[in-house]
Amino acid sequence: MRSFCRLFEELDRGEGNLARIQALASHLQRLDPADAAWTLHLLLGKQRRRLITARRLRLLAQEITGMPEWLIEACHAQVGDTAETIALLLVGQGRSAEGANAIDSPPTSAAALSPRPSPPAAANLDPAAADWPLQRWMEEELPRLAGLDGAEQAAALAAHWQALVGGEILVLNKLLTGAFRVGVGPGLVVKALALASGLEESLLQHRLMGEFRPSAAAWQALLAAPSADAVPASRPYPFQLACPLEPERLAGWTPSAWLAEWKWDGIRAQLIHRSGELFLWSRGEELINASFPDLLAPAAGLPEGTVLDGELLVWPAAEPRPSSFGELQRRLGQRRPSTRLLAQAPATYVVYDLLEAEGVDQRPQPLLERRRRLGLLLEALGQPQLRPSSPLPLADWDDLERWRARARDSGAEGVMLKDLAAPYGSGRQRGPWWKHKLDPLRLDAVLLYARNGRGRRANLYTDYTFALWTPEDQPIPPGSGGSSGDPPMAGAAEPWAEGSAAAAIGAEPEGARTGRRLVSFASAYSGLSDAELVEIDRWIRRHTTERFGPVRAVQPELVFELAFEGVQRSSRHRSGIAVRFPRISRWRRDKPATEADTLATALALIQP
Amino acid sequence: MSLPADGLLRLSPEGLHCPVADVWIDPWRPVPHALITHGHADHARPGSGEYWAIGSAEGILRRRLGASIDLHGLSYGQILRRNGVRISFHSAGHVLGSAQILLEAGGERWLVSGDFKRQADPSCTPFEAVRADLLISEATFGLPIYHWQPTATVVAELIAWWRSAPQRASVVFCYAFGKAQRLLAELHRAGVEEEVLLHGAIQALMDPYRAAAVPMPPTRPLSELDRSASLAGRLVLAPPAAQGSSWMARLRGAQCGLASGWMAVRGARRRRGSGRGFVLSDHADWPGLLQTVRQSQARRVVLTHGQGENLARYLREEEGIDCSVLSRDDGRSESRSEED
Numbered sequence: 001m002r003s004f005c006r007l008f009e010e011l012d013r014g015e016g017n018l019a020r021i022q023a024l025a026s027h028l029q030r031l032d033p034a035d036a037a038w039t040l041h042l043l044l045g046k047q048r049r050r051l052i053t054a055r056r057l058r059l060l061a062q063e064i065t066g067m068p069e070w071l072i073e074a075c076h077a078q079v080g081d082t083a084e085t086i087a088l089l090l091v092g093q094g095r096s097a098e099g100a101n102a103i104d105s106p107p108t109s110a111a112a113l114s115p116r117p118s119p120p121a122a123a124n125l126d127p128a129a130a131d132w133p134l135q136r137w138m139e140e141e142l143p144r145l146a147g148l149d150g151a152e153q154a155a156a157l158a159a160h161w162q163a164l165v166g167g168e169i170l171v172l173n174k175l176l177t178g179a180f181r182v183g184v185g186p187g188l189v190v191k192a193l194a195l196a197s198g199l200e201e202s203l204l205q206h207r208l209m210g211e212f213r214p215s216a217a218a219w220q221a222l223l224a225a226p227s228a229d230a231v232p233a234s235r236p237y238p239f240q241l242a243c244p245l246e247p248e249r250l251a252g253w254t255p256s257a258w259l260a261e262w263k264w265d266g267i268r269a270q271l272i273h274r275s276g277e278l279f280l281w282s283r284g285e286e287l288i289n290a291s292f293p294d295l296l297a298p299a300a301g302l303p304e305g306t307v308l309d310g311e312l313l314v315w316p317a318a319e320p321r322p323s324s325f326g327e328l329q330r331r332l333g334q335r336r337p338s339t340r341l342l343a344q345a346p347a348t349y350v351v352y353d354l355l356e357a358e359g360v361d362q363r364p365q366p367l368l369e370r371r372r373r374l375g376l377l378l379e380a381l382g383q384p385q386l387r388p389s390s391p392l393p394l395a396d397w398d399d400l401e402r403w404r405a406r407a408r409d410s411g412a413e414g415v416m417l418k419d420l421a422a423p424y425g426s427g428r429q430r431g432p433w434w435k436h437k438l439d440p441l442r443l444d445a446v447l448l449y450a451r452n453g454r455g456r457r458a459n460l461y462t463d464y465t466f467a468l469w470t471p472e473d474q475p476i477p478p479g480s481g482g483s484s485g486d487p488p489m490a491g492a493a494e495p496w497a498e499g500s501a502a503a504a505i506g507a508e509p510e511g512a513r514t515g516r517r518l519v520s521f522a523s524a525y526s527g528l529s530d531a532e533l534v535e536i537d538r539w540i541r542r543h544t545t546e547r548f549g550p551v552r553a554v555q556p557e558l559v560f561e562l563a564f565e566g567v568q569r570s571s572r573h574r575s576g577i578a579v580r581f582p583r584i585s586r587w588r589r590d591k592p593a594t595e596a597d598t599l600a601t602a603l604a605l606i607q608p
Numbered sequence: 609m610s611l612p613a614d615g616l617l618r619l620s621p622e623g624l625h626c627p628v629a630d631v632w633i634d635p636w637r638p639v640p641h642a643l644i645t646h647g648h649a650d651h652a653r654p655g656s657g658e659y660w661a662i663g664s665a666e667g668i669l670r671r672r673l674g675a676s677i678d679l680h681g682l683s684y685g686q687i688l689r690r691n692g693v694r695i696s697f698h699s700a701g702h703v704l705g706s707a708q709i710l711l712e713a714g715g716e717r718w719l720v721s722g723d724f725k726r727q728a729d730p731s732c733t734p735f736e737a738v739r740a741d742l743l744i745s746e747a748t749f750g751l752p753i754y755h756w757q758p759t760a761t762v763v764a765e766l767i768a769w770w771r772s773a774p775q776r777a778s779v780v781f782c783y784a785f786g787k788a789q790r791l792l793a794e795l796h797r798a799g800v801e802e803e804v805l806l807h808g809a810i811q812a813l814m815d816p817y818r819a820a821a822v823p824m825p826p827t828r829p830l831s832e833l834d835r836s837a838s839l840a841g842r843l844v845l846a847p848p849a850a851q852g853s854s855w856m857a858r859l860r861g862a863q864c865g866l867a868s869g870w871m872a873v874r875g876a877r878r879r880r881g882s883g884r885g886f887v888l889s890d891h892a893d894w895p896g897l898l899q900t901v902r903q904s905q906a907r908r909v910v911l912t913h914g915q916g917e918n919l920a921r922y923l924r925e926e927e928g929i930d931c932s933v934l935s936r937d938d939g940r941s942e943s944r945s946e947e948d
Contacts, residue, residue: 012874013884015863067752068925074918075753080875085753088872092755092894170874183878458875530879 001137002130003027004039005168011043011182020184024192033216034135040222041214042180043189047138050178051146052153054082057173060154061086064161065093077550080458083173091166130164138214142175187427197223202238202426210235210281233274236281237307237355237363238426242433245417255394259367259420260403262389262412263435264350265325265565266313267332271295271349273302274359282312290335295347298383305359306377309424310351310389317346317384321411324568325580351378352389355424363424367432370424400436407438413565414438440563441579441605443468443597444588447558448520450540451551461540461552462533463525464584466562467518468575470599518556519599521575522564527584536587559588559596567605577602611910611934615742616693616711616718619934624720624744626711629693631660633709633720643695645722646706647672647785660688662697665705667816668785684733700724701735702890703786704820710738719904721745725889726896727759730793731786731822735900743906744934748891749869750911750919756869756893763794766886769865770843777839777862781883784809784847786890787867789817791845792824805830805839807846807855830858869893894919901929910934 007027011020024043028036041047062072067089079085132141145156161169174180190208194201207222211234269288272279278296280289289296292312302308314331315322327345331337354362354374362370371388378388392403392415404415414437422432445466453462528536539558546553563585570578577599611617617624623635632639638655645651645661647668652661654673661669663681670677682688684707688695697707702723711718719740726735770778782788788810795804803826806814811829818824830844839859848866850856869889870876877885892900897919901909909931911920916933923931 015884065752068922071752071918071922075751078751079753079873084874088753088755092752454875457879458873460879 001132001134001171002168003030004035004042004134005171007039008171008182009167011184017188021188021192021195024184024189025195028192028196032133033219034214035133037212037214037216037219037222038134038138040189040193040219041212042175043182043184044186044208044212045181046212047175047180048178050176051142052157052176054177054179057082057086057177060157061089063154064158065089077452078459080452080454081179083177083179084170086161086173087166087170090161090169129160130168135214138175145176193222199223199226205238205426206235209238209285210279211287233277234272234279234287236270236272236279236285237309237361237424239268239270239283239309240353240425240433241428242416242418242435243428243430245434245436247436250397250400253397255396255399257420258394259371259416259418260392260394260400261352261416261418262392262407262410263414263416263437264311264313264322264389265411265413266311266322266328266350269310269312269349270355271299271302271306271308271310271351272356273299273304273306276304288332291331291333291337292347293337294342295349295385298381298385299349301381301383303358303377305356307354307356308349308351308374308386309353309355310349310386313348313350314345315348321409322348323411324566326568326578347385349386350389351386353424365423366421367418367424368420371420404436404438408566438565440565440585441567442561442563442585443602443605444559444561444591444595445522446518446556446593446596447536447554447560448518448556449551449553450536453525457525457533460533460537462528462537463523464560465520465523466560467520467556468597468599468602469516470519470575472515472517519575521573521577521599521602522562522579522582524562524582524584527563528587532587556593559591559593561585561588567602569606575599575602577606611744612742612908616713616716617720617744626693628713629690629695629711631690631695632656634722643697643709644669645700645709645720646703648703648723651722660695660697662705662707664816664820665707667819668705668813671812671816684736698738699733699736701726701729701732704732704789704817704822706732708736708738710740716741718742719744719906721900723748723891724900725892726899727756729759729790729890730797731790731817731824737900737903740904740906742908742910743901743904744910744912745897745900746891746913747897747911747916747919748913749889749893750897750916752894754869754872754889754893755895756889757887759794759888760798762867762886762888763791763798766791766865766867767795767798767800769863769884773863774841777842777844777859778865779844779846779856779859779862780865780867780886781846781848781851782867782888783890785813787888788845788847789813789822789824790890791867791888792817792827793822795843796823796825800825802826802843803828805833805842805844807844807850809847809850810845898923898927901927901931 007024010023028039031039058072058076062069072085072089075089076082076085079088129141145153148156160172164172190201190204193204197204203226204222210232212218268283270281272281278289278299279287280292280295282288312328313322314327323345330341331345331347334341351374354370354377356362357373357377362373375388378386394400400415400417407414414435417434417436419432425432445468447464448467449465450461451463452459536558540552540554543555543557544552545555561584562582564579564582566580568578568580569576572578611619616628617626617633619625620632622632622637622639624633631641631643633643634645634651635642635656636653640657642656642658643660644665647665649672652669652673657678659669659673659677659679660682661679663683666679666681669679682697684697684699686696692713694712696710698710700706700708700722702725706722706724708722708724709720717740719738719742721744723746724735728734766780780791782791784807792804806827806829808829808831811827814827839862844859844862846855851864864883865886866880866883867886867888869887869891871885872887901923907930909923909929911931911933920931920933923929
């Protein structure tokens with residue numbers, strides 16, 4: 001555990017990637033197989049199980065530090081992370097070895113002098129707990145902690161907090177809340193693994209797909225010589241990804257050498273049929289069998305040893321185009337969808353590619369051959385829920401733009417272009433696959449509310465809610481939860497309860513044209529540079545009109561151009577509309593708030 | 609929230625004003641008579657008629673506000689009388705020549721802390737605890753997550769980081785006035801004797817420190833180093849604004865670090881992008897703020913910039929001290945202290 005914490009600190013310091021790869025590789029080489037497996041598991045972010053809620057952890061910290069709840073909340077708002085907040089507070093109170101040495105002056109706060117919880121557990125605690133191997137912490141100690149009852153759990157955790165030093169408390173807390181993440185991506189971890197083992201990155205990537213149960217055996221299997229590779233039935237292949245099309249390249253290419261098809265707006269997924277079992281993996285490497293029984297049943301007829309790559313969509317049989325992404329979201333959350341939901345939102349799997357046939361890896365084959373075989377396979381299956389993606393004929397490159405112009409009407413988010421001669425690669429390679437997405441929709445909106453971000457954006461106001469103009473006497477569009485005559489700021493008691501700055505009603509700005517008011521319609525936090533974020537943060541602090549917990553209402557002055565993928569009616573939003581994937585495309589410093597767009601403009605963008 | 613109406617100080621558009629003595633403390637705009645706690649830009653501004661400050665701050669103030677300003681140098685504890693008000697300056701331990709300013713009249717003692725820290729600092733005089741009836745204090749790091757480690761620990765970490773990269777330069781970003789010289793003095797204390805290279809902005813403020821005989825390793829502006837000279841293994845100090853500037857071209861491939869109290873929080877470190885954070889502040893941490901409030905025995909405490917609202921509530925609810933936050937209507941009270 002101690003050496004794992006040092007690794008965490010080293011990786012977290014943000015030195016160059018090369019240094020981090022080397023540090024990780026040499027660390028992995030020093031570990032015994034079980035600890036190496038657990039280290040890998042944690043660094044890949046595969047430990048998602050929450051053993052203790054962040055809230056419970058904060059309550060325990062409150063008990064132990066004797067600090068008022070509001071003060072811990074204020075600290076949390078500044079830090080943006082429960083695990084770290086508690087670690088900082090405990091170190092500050094000298095409850096860890098490091099903190100005890102760190103105090104220049106005697107503890108001065110009344111809280112610091114409050115009695116520590118009686119330490120019955122501390123007496124039982126192995127003083128060398130910090131030196132236990134990671135495996136022991138992960139397989140024995142943390143599950144034991146999670147299984148204890150209230151008072152016992154508090155005492156046991158207090159004992160650990162007391163025995164560990166600052167950085168170790170942080171790691172322990174993160175492991176307990178299932179929020180363990182370091183600033184290293186999977187690509188970097190695989191590179192380090194390749195460096196440590198001498199194996200090919202692509203091989204390691206493939207072996208790491210799907211389930212990885214950390215154990216000495218799993219580690220040894222991961223690093224086994226290539227020939228000894230026994231593929232578990234469930235293991236998916238790494239997904240091939242596309243790069244945004246650079247249209248100037250088209251002139252050098254022959255249309256007939258390329259496959260064009262819709263870029264559907266669903267969930268990319270791999271369907272595996274091996275050893276008599278079906279596995280449906282999302283691109284996020286989650287097994288989603290349980291959510292899609294209506295696909296698994298027809299897929300059971302696929303031949304043994306088949307792996308498909310395609311897109312999950314909700315697509316009722318009689319409809320010419322798939323339903324919106326929102327309908328698919330209803331399905332994703334349901335591990336046991338009701339018969340009613342299955343009827344309302346039936347799933348379809350549009351298949352792009354054939355990765356394995358008759359147990360043989362098809363990825364080295366050219367796309368043309370894979371698609372030919374895929375067509376035969378799905379025809380033989382004869383199930384409408386599994387349909388091949390239709391090619392979009394290309395006589396010349398102008399056709400590509402013509403198809404793209406029709407994408408929104410077809411329910412797609414753009415067009416894909418794939419090299420018919422290329423094998424199936426792994427990850428995002430430039431060359432064989434290109435995506436040509438629709439231009440996003442854009443609206444100029446007024447910044448109305450802000451709240452602080454999380455993680456590296458904690459203590460900066462970076463999460464914004466934007467508003468559009470609507471006539472004062474205009475009833476809110478049908479389906480809206482809000483009433484039309486709300487006074488400014490009414491309903492403002494909820495904005496933070498929903499975890500976003502949204503949902504409050506707009507305030508009539510002073511000095512604006514009369515007869516209009518602002519109604520909030522979208523929240524966004526991405527798209528601005530760090531420098532802009534800092535500048536806007538300062539502005540927000542100086543132009544706050546009211547505060548609601550962590551949310552600030554600001555003078556409606558700043559205008560931003562928002563980009564988004566679509567607009568739908570929504571009864572859950574006060575504006576009566578919901579936008580898909582909103583992000584900030586630029587700061588309109590040139591526009592006064594009075595010239596921002598209206599809700600009517602947004603309503604006109606709704607798909608028929 | 610404002611100050612008691614009939615007290616020694618009130619908040620005017622120019623800043624904290626004592627009408628009886630006709631003086632302002634760290635005024636934001638030009639005034640006839642300015643008392644200056646220290647030379648940081650958010651406390652010392654140009655254009656006032658007469659200035660009073662600690663003598664050792666003179667070099668810095670003349671450099672920043674103009675060589676010809678009408679400046680009266682004072683020593684710590686020296687009494688200045690103006691229209692029945694006794695005014696004295698007391699060490700704040702923040703930077704060279706930094707002071708808390710005490711006003712006394714009619715048996716009332718009002719203390720303006722300016723920026724201060726409680727940790728020892730070999731580049732300036734230590735903080736002096738002063739008793740007061742009303743204390744106006746900074747609260748930059750007014751949350752219990754801010755708790756400074758002993759300086760020697762942080763400096764040892766910095767030296768180990770520097771020594772671990774003998775093949776390239778190590779650049780530490782730190783505020784040009786105060787933090788840089790404190791770091792140099794701490795390096796000297798830790799036994800570093802080799803030359804440290806400086807950005808021009810830091811070099812410009814070295815003379816007053818050398819004049820005050822603060823022991824520091826030899827220094828040289830990077831610009832004076834021969835362009836063909838290797839920077840491998842050299843330590844370079846630069847202000848945070850130099851990061852990403854063209855000045856850094858010569859330091860391509862260097863490892864970078866930032867010395868600041870804000871580095872205590874991981875999110876703030878990560879926001880800075882690549883580079884190591886060293887938690888080193890010239891402001892008081894949470895225990896230091898509480899200790900200072902208690903030692904002042906003030907019946908009433910007014911907090912200025914930083915996390916004032918949280919500290920004020922804590923003092924009110926947990927310690928029963930009458931405490932509020934002094935806010936300027938343009939919200940400036942909330943903006944972060946720039947130098948840390």
